[in-house]
């Protein structure tokens with residue numbers, strides 16, 4: 001089965017033989033791929049909205065996947081040891097995890113594809129007792145996605161690794177991302193400088209962000 005580079009990167013990071021919960025499963029393509037490839041022991045697909053849930057139910061009717069119309073980790077089966085949270089903003093991902101932080105005891109791996117606020121996600125999931133195992137960049141339709149696998153444990157990080165990605169700076173895709181992001185930040189800085197009510201602390205913040213990225 002063919003799936004997008006992004007979903008494939010998520011699937012590849014999931015530990016083989018796991019019992020997975022996929023929160024926000026939507027189209028169910030990740031579920032189809034994981035079942036067809038035989039990579040996981042089980043997968044529990046969750047949607048909290050009726051419309052996407054009906055699509056999910058229909059798309060997975062021929063697959064051995066338990067699906068649930070519920071919120072976040074509310075109905076998580078006890079055997080679950082991997083959580084997937086993909087295609088959502090960082091704040092939503094963190095809200096879902098923090099609402100049920102008491103359910104994370106048996107969770108060995110959290111695979112995240114945050115479409116915004118990846119830095120915040122890295123910083124906050126680490127505080128929940130996880131370390132970054134691996135990070136993979138994929139690009140689709142000119143958008144760069146940072147897919148992150150967290151596992152239980154502790155590690156020390158440089159600030160730039162949490163800000164821009166862990167162990168990714170030698171990846172050719174990171175070089176591309178860096179050029180694009182630098183152009184964006186330089187434009188933002190120029191606009192800030194021209195703005196009537198420009199704030200010095202804001203200009204300083206963007207300038208130092210540019211410097212840190214240039215030095216990577």
Ligand SMILES: C[S@@+](CC[C@H](N)C(=O)[O-])C[C@H]1O[C@@H](n2cnc3c(N)ncnc32)[C@H](O)[C@@H]1O
Pocket residue numbers: 023024025026027046047048049052070071072085086087088092096113
């Ligand atoms: C943009 S889709 C991403 C689909 C898929 N995970 C992917 O990466 O392609 C995000 C989905 O998350 C669902 N969602 C958002 N908050 C949720 C929550 N608290 N519990 C379950 N599903 C949620 C939305 O209804 C939506 O279908």
